[in-house]
Amino acid sequence: MALTPSNMLPLGTKAPEFKLKNTVDDTFVSLTSAKGIQGTVIMFICNHCPFVKHVNSQLSQLAKDYVSKGINCIAISSNNAKNYPEDSPVNMKTNAIENDFIFPYLYDDNQEVAKAYDAACTPDFYVFDKDLKLIYRGQLDDSRPGNDIPVTGNDIRGVLDNLLNDKPISDIQKPSIGCNIKWK
Known part of the structure; x- marks a missing residue:
């Protein structure tokens, strides 16, 4: 498994x-039908990556904590399911149910959406304001598998809280790190 950072759109x-x-x-x-009134979190994730597995419960909780505040989450998997069958749409559905995802888990079969967002890894996170302008891209938090830092979602939670309270959002943002997107 090669560690791949975000491209930082x-x-x-x-x-x-x-x-x-x-x-x-x-x-x-x-995107138009699923975006939030106040903001939208787009997450490029997959089923097999240990970095995503490490944060799945926090992704589920993040969506539950912010949906009532007008922030919607959307998850997308762009991995080549032919070469990585664990990432197939059928298995995505199972994963979404098991992790109690309240957000759509979309399959980008032709990988055009990942390319449009310049996504590089799983997980890769993007936060857009109510006008769908990018205000954050990067990591969920500092936790990684095996580093003993708790998964809190602090980086994205801080951005969402600032967005909701009309506070400035720092342009100093750390890239996410994870498995590379499995391109065709």
Whole structure:
């Protein structure tokens, strides 16, 4: 497993639109239909990566803590499921149910959405304001498998709290680290 950092899309970038199949209920979800009133967290994740497995419960809790505040989360897997069958849409649905994801878990089969967002790793996080302008990209927090730092989501929670309270968001942001996206 090679450690891959985020590419750090430029702040202020407008979120690229997409329409992908939600593996949980087989409906199609667009960014426009799923975005939050106050902000949107887009997460590139997958099923097999130990870095994602390490934070799944926090991703579930983060969505539950912020949805009532107008922040929606959207998860996308862009991995090549042919070469990584654990990341297939069927297994994505199982993973979403097991982890009690209340957000859509979308499959980017042709990998165009990952390319549009310049996503590099799983997990990779993007926070957009109500106008879908990028205000944060990078890590969930400092926890990694085996480093004994608790998973708190502090980096993204701090950004979301500042967004909701009209406070400035620092442009000093740490890239996420994880498994590389499995490109076709």
